[in-house]
Amino acid sequence: MLDMRTQVAIVGAGPAGLMLAHLLRLGGIDSVVLERRGRDYVERRVRAGVLEHPTVELLREAGVADRLDRQGMPHHGISLRFDGADHRVALTDLTGKSITVYGQQEVVKDLIAARVAAGEPLLFEVSGVTVDPATPVVTFTAADGTPQRLECDFVAGCDGSHGVCAQQVAATVHAHDYPFAWLGVLAEAPPSHSELIYTYHERGFALHSMRTPEITRLYLQVAPDERIENWPDTRIWDELDHRLAADGFTLATGPILEKGITTMRSVVTEPMRQDRMFLAGDAAHIVPPTGAKGMNLAIADVWVLSEALGAYFREGRTDLLDAYSETCLRRVWRAEHFSWWMTSMLHQAPGADDFQRRLQLAQLRYVASSEAAATSLAENYVGLPLRP
Structure with a gap:
């Protein structure tokens, strides 16, 4: 078995895992990203397409928004259509902010390109991933069949609701x-x-x-x-x-x-942490798509986590890591309520x-x-x- 060492092992190469890896690199923190699918599949996987204002601003700050700024479609309002007519909600007039339509797979492509250009470890088509949150150690089989053991200081579980990381957390799961x-x-x-x-x-x-x-x-x-x-x-x-x-x-x-x-579905896992493993994105919570919150919540999670990890590696502080779950869940529950409210207002319930x-x-x-x-x-x- 080939032994490896890094500061943060990131399981999952969706927007959460890739964005976390990018933010950590900007902060001088090493990471290895593991993904069970191939690169072509990950880059073609069609998901969400609405980026919140803070998400767009963060992508710009992180230097991965060149293509977004060229090809993204800014929107300053949405329409609620009922009674046979449109009723516009003027987002920018009311808040001074806008949203941008830009596919999730496009964000993923941009982050993968940045990762590859920097020569940072991004391993596709890995299998047999196991995680020990306490040690922490991640074991897996590489695409070429080589068994590998990855030692790290922390694990970030960004591999979705059906991934291996969420299964390792002793938590309360709220579901609807x-x-x-x-x-x-x-x-x-x-x-x-x-x-x-x-x-x-x-x-x-x-x-x-x-x-x-x-x-x-x-x-x-x-x-x-x-x-x-x-x-x-x-x-x-x-x-x-x-x-x-x-x-x-x-x-x-x-x-x-x-x-x-x-x-x-609506799903919230509390806490979003087990020992030295932290969950982010769909591994920790799912929202109905009506409010366009899924990818944006994932990006918010990893921003909080990157700040906390940065404080730990630079200053030895653990307070932000200890507060990670509580900090994220305040935003998660607000998004869950908004998504539930939009869904309940617009859908016809059976009966x-x-x-x-x-x-x-x-x-x-x-x-x-x-x-x-x-x-x-x-x-x-x-x-x-x-x-x-």
């Missing part, structure tokens, strides 16, 4: 399953609107989003046990056209490049009666007509500050 799912499609069609449209409809929620000026991302609320085989392309376009209908709106269509169904639907419409109309209510939505949507 939502009674619906999203059918998502990526279509070769220009966006039909300049902004994201969150639609409340009697047949179920629909979302119009985008990835580039040529690629549209669209979603439909479906049952959690729905099968993708039941949704040929023509049915998807017909249902989107029906739910997104509004005066003066024409839905642009085109070839569907990808489609899939995602169930919706909902007329009373419940009227309550949803009352809430939507209040947000659309009250500057205070719209500001609350906007503040949460553009992202709370990383540095309170």
